[in-house]
Amino acid sequence: MKQSQSEKLFAEALRFIPGGVNSPVRAFRAVGGQPFFVNRAQGAHLWDVDGNEFIDYVCTWGPAILGHAHPKIISAVKAAADHGTSFGVPNPQEVTMAKLICSLVPGVQKVRMTNSGTEACMSAIRLARGFTGRDKIVKFDGCYHGHADSLLVKAGSGALTFGHPDSAGVPAAFTQHTIVLPFNDVDAVTAAVEANKNQIAGIIVEPVPGNAGLYLPQPGYLEFLREITQANGALLIFDEVMTGFRLAPGGAQERFGITPDLMCFGKIIGGGLPVGAFGGRADIMDLLAPLGPVYQAGTLSGNPLAMAAGIAALEELNIGKDARTARPTDGPAGRPYQHLEQLGAQLEAGMKDAAKSAGIPVTFNRCGSMFCAYFTSGPVHHLADAMKSDRARFAKFFHGMLARGVYLAPSQFEAGFLSTAHTAADIDSTVKAAASVMRGW
Ligand SMILES: *Cc1c(COP(=O)(O)O)cnc(C)c1O
Numbered sequence: 001m002k003q004s005q006s007e008k009l010f011a012e013a014l015r016f017i018p019g020g021v022n023s024p025v026r027a028f029r030a031v032g033g034q035p036f037f038v039n040r041a042q043g044a045h046l047w048d049v050d051g052n053e054f055i056d057y058v059c060t061w062g063p064a065i066l067g068h069a070h071p072k073i074i075s076a077v078k079a080a081a082d083h084g085t086s087f088g089v090p091n092p093q094e095v096t097m098a099k100l101i102c103s104l105v106p107g108v109q110k111v112r113m114t115n116s117g118t119e120a121c122m123s124a125i126r127l128a129r130g131f132t133g134r135d136k137i138v139k140f141d142g143c144y145h146g147h148a149d150s151l152l153v154k155a156g157s158g159a160l161t162f163g164h165p166d167s168a169g170v171p172a173a174f175t176q177h178t179i180v181l182p183f184n185d186v187d188a189v190t191a192a193v194e195a196n197k198n199q200i201a202g203i204i205v206e207p208v209p210g211n212a213g214l215y216l217p218q219p220g221y222l223e224f225l226r227e228i229t230q231a232n233g234a235l236l237i238f239d240e241v242m243t244g245f246r247l248a249p250g251g252a253q254e255r256f257g258i259t260p261d262l263m264c265f266g267k268i269i270g271g272g273l274p275v276g277a278f279g280g281r282a283d284i285m286d287l288l289a290p291l292g293p294v295y296q297a298g299t300l301s302g303n304p305l306a307m308a309a310g311i312a313a314l315e316e317l318n319i320g321k322d323a324r325t326a327r328p329t330d331g332p333a334g335r336p337y338q339h340l341e342q343l344g345a346q347l348e349a350g351m352k353d354a355a356k357s358a359g360i361p362v363t364f365n366r367c368g369s370m371f372c373a374y375f376t377s378g379p380v381h382h383l384a385d386a387m388k389s390d391r392a393r394f395a396k397f398f399h400g401m402l403a404r405g406v407y408l409a410p411s412q413f414e415a416g417f418l419s420t421a422h423t424a425a426d427i428d429s430t431v432k433a434a435a436s437v438m439r440g441w
Contacts, residue, residue: 036050113306134201137178144211268310272313362376375390
């Protein structure tokens, strides 16, 4: 059989890039087969180098909440590029971006930009330790906070897919201060805090964990984390790299009404360019260099192209509000989020229906525009539940959908994403594809 362009490119990539990819989940190892190469994306659709078209539910792993190649983002990046790609001195867009984040996210009084979500989480942890003078960190199994050493313990995402929650090359001494607990388990946190009195610097959590598929905090759980950290002089750190600006303009903290002390961002705030950020209480953030003793830096942090793309994305998401002041205008406030919620509800109802009529046990978890279909009768509230999913069945489902022009994340342990560019017709054809795949079993 004639080799496709994607196959040719992957064969070449394998010779020069480890595994042929620059981030492991892209390699399709969890589902088998080979990745396709894309050279064009528009709205909710991707085109591979062989001309195949896909409805995309990966959305570049979260950032593309407005769909691909949004005209406002593209023109903002072009305009910024005309003035230079990096200055190494402060630029005005950094101020605009900081004001935007502070005005949109309830818990952010000050914010610093980084180049990735990994850097943001790593820096937030260092800051929490510097602020409290304590070493220990609590994280939850299945939660992914980037690939920094001390956080790569029972992490989700690629680390989970490949069955190596603990990476080689991380000295045990680097993770000895990381306490890993099951999510949604109040007693486990209470016991850990009791056993480590005055030693826990902070609890870092994805408020809606999206790196082991997707499961939601049970009612009262985030409130409990807020209370127990406050009562014990520890900081509550929300990793909103995925949920920030997605579940609401102010992220999960707005949606659930909990204000953490520190929080991490990435993905959406870069409009598709490499970005991260961390922010929170001013008294904590002011401990960062040059004001304070906690060191953190970045040659390209606050990059003008990334700022321009991110500002355009945030402004577009907040049409109906003057984003810089967060004051409502006469426009249709909240419209993008309403649209995402409607699409999410349509997808959820359709997928549940398709699974039911095919007689396949599926637990469909959803929060706004994030979703995951687990092949288990469920419910799925934490990692141990998620691990019950039938992964062979997922792989079959994934390839069946791909053959029908629907691109889902190539692993059971990733969240799916909707964008404002998806249409009811896209969802409809996706549901029909799912019904057809499962009917064939
Ligand atoms: C993606 C992600 C990260 C890491 O961000 P990168 O930009 O890939 O380094 C951290 N935390 C969460 C919750 C994420 O989803």
